[in-house]
Amino acid sequence: MDEEAIVKFIGRVVEVKGEESKIEIKPEFCRGLFxxxxxxxLIVLYWLHLRDNENDRGTLRVIxxxxxxxxxxxxxxxxxxxxxxxxxxxxxQLLKLEECVxxxxxxxxxxxxxxxxxxPYIPRADxxxxxxxxxxxxxxxxT
Amino acid sequence: MDEEAIVKFIGRVVEVKGEESKIEIKPEFCRGLFxxxxxxxLIVLYWLHLRDNENDRGTLRVIxxxxxxxxxxxxxxxxxxxxxxxxxxxxxQLLKLEECVxxxxxxxxxxxxxxxxxxPYIPRADxxxxxxxxxxxxxxxxT
Numbered sequence: 001m002d003e004e005a006i007v008k009f010i011g012r013v014v015e016v017k018g019e020e021s022k023i024e025i026k027p028e029f030c031r032g033l034f035x036x037x038x039x040x041x042l043i044v045l046y047w048l049h050l051r052d053n054e055n056d057r058g059t060l061r062v063i064x065x066x067x068x069x070x071x072x073x074x075x076x077x078x079x080x081x082x083x084x085x086x087x088x089x090x091x092x093q094l095l096k097l098e099e100c101v102x103x104x105x106x107x108x109x110x111x112x113x114x115x116x117x118x119x120p121y122i123p124r125a126d127x128x129x130x131x132x133x134x135x136x137x138x139x140x141x142x143t
Numbered sequence: 144m145d146e147e148a149i150v151k152f153i154g155r156v157v158e159v160k161g162e163e164s165k166i167e168i169k170p171e172f173c174r175g176l177f178x179x180x181x182x183x184x185l186i187v188l189y190w191l192h193l194r195d196n197e198n199d200r201g202t203l204r205v206i207x208x209x210x211x212x213x214x215x216x217x218x219x220x221x222x223x224x225x226x227x228x229x230x231x232x233x234x235x236q237l238l239k240l241e242e243c244v245x246x247x248x249x250x251x252x253x254x255x256x257x258x259x260x261x262x263p264y265i266p267r268a269d270x271x272x273x274x275x276x277x278x279x280x281x282x283x284x285x286t
Contacts, residue, residue, distance in 0.1 A: 002192075003152050004151045005195060007147060032218040035216045038216075039275065071178070073179075076261040077178050089188075091268060125234060126271075126274075127272045143268045
């Protein structure tokens with residue numbers, strides 16, 4: 001069986017202004033955005049391209065530095081960008097959809113970050129308000 | 144700039160029994176699971192390996208068949224497994240963590256599905272109970 005696969009970039013983050021980001025989807029994937037604005041929130045998967053190197057992808061233990069009091073954790077218990085597959089995930093608010101461009105709020109990606117996927121946020125499946133997380137996740141940035 | 148990247152498989156779904164699934168993480172990635180059980184819920188990204196072909200990856204419009212009354216949608220407005228990057232995403236409950244094995248509840252993946260990433264579910268960032276989604280998402284399976 002295969003032990004790896006290829007992901008293709010379907011677009012890029014082209015602008016970041018404060019909490020708002022502009023995502024441009026490549027023309028050949030635009031038809032996939034039809035009716036996307038029926039959802040107020042989306043899950044965006046992006047490629048942490050600056051961490052796509054052997055060293056960052058070899059990271060298995062981290063101390064989440066932006067969260068005061070966080071202990072050393074296995075990387076899969078953190079949202080660290082240094083991880084075996086540098087896939088970033090953000091739940092964002094869709095502010096505007098216009099042809100191939102999405103204006104979103106809350107995307108923690110850099111200008112130039114490639115987009116891998118956009119999925120609808122479905123509260124019934126994705127919202128677990130009572131989920132338990134350790135106290136250090138409450139300090140610093142959300143992820 | 145690159146237009147694609149390589150993801151590596153860090154483990155696999157080895158058993159599915161009703162709502163419960165068993166995930167085995169490869170020994171070389173096990174150190175990354177340290178303290179993962181501080182979280183009650185996780186986000187699992189997996190590879191929809193049966194859809195990793197040109198035809199499924201070319202899908203841009205779908206009618207979500209398991210959801211009565213769903214209209215034709217752009218694929219990014221659905222959780223369809225046929226999509227340009229066949230990455231599946233499930234929010235799951237962690238029932239048990241033992242060495243390299245996770246027993247989880249609510250993973251909608253098949254036996255043999257490769258695992259790409261495991262992330263902690265952080266309600267502060269990931270839970271949006273008031274997110275708006277169209278009515279058809281309420282019918283049929285959660286995703």
